[in-house]
Amino acid sequence: MSLKTQNTIYPILIAISLAHLLNDMLQAVIPAIYPLLEAKYQLSYAQIGMITLCYQFSASVFQPIVGAYTDKNPKPYSQLIGMFFTMIGIGLLANAQNYYLILISVFMVGIGSSIFHPESSRVSFLASGGRRSLAQSVFQIGGNTGTALAPLLIAWWILPNDSSYLIYFIGVAILAQIILAYIAQWYKNYLKTNRSTQKKTLKIPELSQLKITTTVGILLVLIFSKYFYVASITSFFQFYTLKKFGVSTAQAQIYLFYFLLAVAIGTLIGGFLGDRFGRKAIIVFSVFGAAPFALLLPYATLEWTVVLTIIIGMIMASAFPAILVYAQELLPKKLGMISGLFYGFAFGMAGVGSAVLGYFADKTSIEYIYHICSFLPLIGFVAFFLPNLKKISYRIF
Template identity: 65%
Template structure:
């Protein structure tokens, strides 16, 4: 333990020097990305176990949707509140507290005696996520050195990679052995706590430097009216709705769709879900990089609207083309999120935590609401029918044309 802490302090000395010279602090970005991987891996265990939970508790699609609704909404509603609080009172070690709550949820899910306890367990996991995201996104922003889309994409790819790994790990560790083997994922939580301590110690040092600095930091304020700022935020939230409502149809029900339509096994269905999720991770990284290079507005436009031809084609192809199209859809539709979040942060640069909490919370909320509605709908129609309807959601991306240009800025003291 002492050796680990000694290594952490040596690395912290180096990255603090980087911070003082206003460079991009890659060790912290990689650490927060890995922390995001651990957090979202444990979150993604929930939908990855849906086939098992459906069988163990004899659940309908509506009840499956309600599970997603509980864990997504518990995260969604709290994140803006957590972000607003940490804007005023930063909490360097908040990730540690969030992971403790998530760990409790995983343990409860492993031993849940009834469907009600499943809902309690996933709610704990959602609360843990709500504590993690706002402050972690702010750390990414602080460590970016001005490369904000890239920093956000590095942060986000960790979460997307964790989400992609969950179905494979569940298929390997849990599905063959049983629900109690979810306890293996507690190991991930323990490893994450060391990383969160490293990040928290660095961030605490940055806050101390800011408190003792003689000169206040100047921040860029877009020269837009309050109406233009608020209307742009609404447009971005509508784009999040389009993206995450569609993603909910994949993350919650794609296993059932492929099993029902093509007659494949649970493990095979998890692999096809993995194809989607790993393409989401790659799309996030490349989208963030291009957002800094070619402009965030163009990446947002391409990402949400560009997926439409492929989502419209998906319900009408065979298994091989389903695997190909789901990779293309995941890659394109995911490339927007870093740009959307950074665009919103630049609209309201004095409220980074609140904005991050609002957008992560809204994304999770739309995912939860979408899953609940789609589950009820699938019970009353068919699982194939909901994919035919959801295919039109990316067309909402046309509203990106209403986003303002933000080339003119003024400066204000933080």
């Protein structure tokens, strides 16, 4: 089948989205059990940040390497291997007896993530039928939904019991393996029938190497501002509401769920709008539009804090599908490397952000870091310097 006439393959998009949901649900149990780990092992905010850094480091460093390798040597079944690493990590975390075993277990989960994301993103790109922002958002909303569900499951199942009950999440990993096996078979057949056609019909933007490199740099700056800020919510928002407003741990989990659900919804909306209005327009709106709400957040009451985080989550999340697809269209011959680079950098910034913010929270207060982070979305002004790809000439490779 020619890529020019290929339709959007919705069964594969739904399957890869479901696999992403299960994969990211397993990853999201890590920050969701932070209050439990803090109480059980008497951890500081800096140690909490180091747990995130350890996980995000393994998830980020290997992703571009995996992506670059699979660009030249596609591995349809590699995602099953990634899920196997995640399964081991969750099993170790359920039985961890000290802080260092926690670090080892989350490192294993990060390895699984680094293998899963580059090839999964490539599958969604290939199954898009040209509707790339939509396909990427469908893929991404699966991950965001899984991330949002994790705090609810932790509040319902783990907090009333013990962290050892995490072992039951192994069943989630097994279900993910079944779905990934189906996707891998489709991907294997796709490679057999479309690889030669794909190589001859790639649309390459007519931009200088310097311009492409500069543009990728701008996109990475946007990822930095977005994920450094998001790290302040995903890793510390529970502690923020606990300390500042005196809510219960279960209530704090619910408020975190609201934010993560808003991220999922914003991702889907961003995908629809990106195909319709162009990637740059959505990127500019998303990364810069959240700034006024972020600036208001440190001064809000509990009710308005919840409302503002929902708005911030929706607006900021709408950018990621557009950013990733924009980068993929810049370098369509390196889909795996680009996907790995951007997912890896996003995870890396979340990890570094958590470690840095945890350190300063110990030195100052949990409220103080939200005052500092409120200025991060202002970095989004650099999005105005992105070239408009709709006005760029292309050549067929």
